[in-house]
Amino acid sequence: xxxxxxxxDETFAEAFPMRATRVIVTAQNLKWAHYAAHAMTxxxxxxxxxxxxxxxxxxxxxxxxxxxxxxxxALLFAMGGKGLAKQLETRAGQCVLTSPTSALFAGLDExxxxxxxxxxxxxxxxxxxxxxxxxxxxxxxxxxxxxxLCQETTGMVKAVGGGNFLILAESQxxxxxxxxxxxxxxxxxxxxxxxxxxxxxRSGSKVxxxxxxxxxxxxxxxxxxLKGQTRTELSPEIESVMEIVIDGLSDADIAKAMxxxxxxxxxLGAANGIRRVSAGNYxxxxxxxxxxxxxxxA
Amino acid sequence: MTALTFTLKxxxxxxxxxxxxxxxxxxxxxxxxxxxxxxQYGNRRIATAELFDIQGGxxxxxxxxxxxxxxFAGRAMTRGALNIEGDTGAYLGMQMKGGRLCVSGSAGLYxxxxxxxxxxxxxxxxxxxxxxxxxxxxxxxxxxVVIVRGNAGDRVGDHMRRGSILIEGRAGAYLGARMTAGTIxxxxxxxxxxxxxxxxxxxxxxxxxxxxxxxxxxxGMHTLGFLPLLxxxxxxxxxxxxxxxxxxxxxxxxxxxxxxxxxxxxxxVA
Numbered sequence: 001x002x003x004x005x006x007x008x009d010e011t012f013a014e015a016f017p018m019r020a021t022r023v024i025v026t027a028q029n030l031k032w033a034h035y036a037a038h039a040m041t042x043x044x045x046x047x048x049x050x051x052x053x054x055x056x057x058x059x060x061x062x063x064x065x066x067x068x069x070x071x072x073x074a075l076l077f078a079m080g081g082k083g084l085a086k087q088l089e090t091r092a093g094q095c096v097l098t099s100p101t102s103a104l105f106a107g108l109d110e111x112x113x114x115x116x117x118x119x120x121x122x123x124x125x126x127x128x129x130x131x132x133x134x135x136x137x138x139x140x141x142x143x144x145x146x147x148x149l150c151q152e153t154t155g156m157v158k159a160v161g162g163g164n165f166l167i168l169a170e171s172q173x174x175x176x177x178x179x180x181x182x183x184x185x186x187x188x189x190x191x192x193x194x195x196x197x198x199x200x201x202r203s204g205s206k207v208x209x210x211x212x213x214x215x216x217x218x219x220x221x222x223x224x225x226l227k228g229q230t231r232t233e234l235s236p237e238i239e240s241v242m243e244i245v246i247d248g249l250s251d252a253d254i255a256k257a258m259x260x261x262x263x264x265x266x267x268l269g270a271a272n273g274i275r276r277v278s279a280g281n282y283x284x285x286x287x288x289x290x291x292x293x294x295x296x297x298a
Numbered sequence: 299m300t301a302l303t304f305t306l307k308x309x310x311x312x313x314x315x316x317x318x319x320x321x322x323x324x325x326x327x328x329x330x331x332x333x334x335x336x337x338q339y340g341n342r343r344i345a346t347a348e349l350f351d352i353q354g355g356x357x358x359x360x361x362x363x364x365x366x367x368x369x370f371a372g373r374a375m376t377r378g379a380l381n382i383e384g385d386t387g388a389y390l391g392m393q394m395k396g397g398r399l400c401v402s403g404s405a406g407l408y409x410x411x412x413x414x415x416x417x418x419x420x421x422x423x424x425x426x427x428x429x430x431x432x433x434x435x436x437x438x439x440x441x442x443v444v445i446v447r448g449n450a451g452d453r454v455g456d457h458m459r460r461g462s463i464l465i466e467g468r469a470g471a472y473l474g475a476r477m478t479a480g481t482i483x484x485x486x487x488x489x490x491x492x493x494x495x496x497x498x499x500x501x502x503x504x505x506x507x508x509x510x511x512x513x514x515x516x517x518g519m520h521t522l523g524f525l526p527l528l529x530x531x532x533x534x535x536x537x538x539x540x541x542x543x544x545x546x547x548x549x550x551x552x553x554x555x556x557x558x559x560x561x562x563x564x565x566x567v568a
Contacts (some may be wrong), residue, residue, distance in 0.1 A: 004471045013471065066527055066530075066531075067523055067526050067527045069523075070528065103523050126561070127561065129498070129500075129561070129563070130479065131481070131500075131524055131528065131529040132460060133459075133524075133527055133528055134531040138524060140522075140523075140524050146521070146522070146523070147520075147522055147523055147524065149523040149524050149527070169355060229508075241558075247474075
């Protein structure tokens, strides 16, 4: 399959079941909602060492938020429910509770309920106030700028993490330009996040390492500087490879985002140095979700 | 199918317990069974058909012609709709758990007392102890919403634990006394001793003439983030409290009742 001169490999991305939740962060204005949400979703690129994968899903109009203020929705993913609950609570406490004018609400009603403000309320030292509004419990925690309003729980659902595709280009700037185009298109798709910086990861990994303590190491088959040194997947003209990793609330959401991203990258085409699109997998043995590039782009 | 309607044949001479005339009891009953349903009338038990003309057949929606002597209307109902055309007596919606109870006139003492859920709407006035606990009990209204379009009497929300009471007119003395939690909003003036011995909960007062007791301390003017959310929660209800301008209001917060180490609040809308 070739799109605009870009070769689409006959391969697939392999993804795993995860647990996810969505939260809504609001503030006096969008700038401060972003500050809080960025802090909350910071250091959350990969479950390998961050504990969770998180990102901002989209901006919300005041009409879309529970308290009628500007806000953003963020998605958090982890390998298990316990880990997700722990990460959510820690991040909410350290990043949103602390951020001026912020409030925090559940973004998912369905699924198992996990604590949001349920334990953070104790920061109020007995001065916290509970309010049940529309069947949902909220906590008003007195803080120095007024009150931190936080919903008691949010829903946790089954989700999918690790959808991905690789963009292989003739140069590093060209690979990055294609990734930027892809990310811009993918950010319009709901229910997904691309958790790496700017949505792009340049250090794709393989499972295992020659060093026994490391669970993952550099994906040498796609490292352009190792073309003559390892069993490479790269042809001579490829000088740079970048990856986009996608976590989504369902496999259909990931497929939709992959299609939008690959199409945008291919839009730049071979004329702009984009030569191939590939994907990372483990031979289909580890993850139950397989995203075949050619099927997605058909 | 039209609402199951009970129309009084004659004015009542004694107090009448109409608690059996709720959808929970009437559903699945035949016309004859409903006609023979015994009601406590003064010190006697008499069949429903002796007091009421019965029409219609939809037991999910019950309509009763009103009288100030009708007591216990909607008691412990859990579903459906009950409409009282006119006034009603004491204990309206007592321990009601769900459904919608509407009174086109006024209600007597202890309306919505120990309410556990559902919606109670009173188009006229409500008597004393609206949403309160029954005498000797410690738990008043614990869920649900009460809307009073007229005025309410004394001791509204006495021992109230949760839920909302929205009074569009005036409220009497001891508003929210001994309240444990919940929200009471009043558009008009209030009587003395609001929040007396209040432990937690919120009194949201719109009248600038509201008298705040000495045991409530002024915490200053604030824009509280939960207020728009609270008022938005009333949007589905036909009440003046759900209006958008009110949701933007700044409030003066008074904390109390400090005489009982209470952590409740009176919010005075600016």
